[in-house]
Amino acid sequence: MKRKIIIEIISSLLILLFLYASVSKWLAFKTFIGEMNNQPFPNWMTPYLVWGIPIIEVLISIGLMFEKTRVSALYASFVLMTAFTIYTVAILLHAFDYVPCSCGGVIRKLTWPQHLFFNLFFVVISLLGIWLKKREPVEAVRTAGA
Known part of the structure; x- marks a missing residue:
């Protein structure tokens, strides 16, 4: 039971992160496009990135x-x-020759070292969620999916 609650918390945190990130990109879409054009990637990638990243986050x-x-x-x-x-x-x-940024909302206020720890936190909880899901008893997985 404790494992299930932790998995739910991890999933909820990731959902909040990705939905917040995608919505903030779409709410400031022109700014997001400009910032993506300022990235060290070729500009031909911009249309794919500005639509792909938020859609992937929602999915x-x-x-x-x-x-x-x-x-x-x-x-x-x-x-x-x-x-x-x-x-x-x-x-x-x-x-890179310059420091690009395409972070939206409150995440924009983080310094780059803070951003690193923020990202690492979500990498770690994603791994923890995977590990906990893989360790679930087979019967619990079968009944949860039914």
């Missing part, structure tokens, strides 16, 4: 809401947050 959130798709969504959360974390580390290591 992950939806996947986290359902028992049948939760493990896949936890893996997707882990991959996406790991990618964001690697990007943050690259910024902290001065891998």
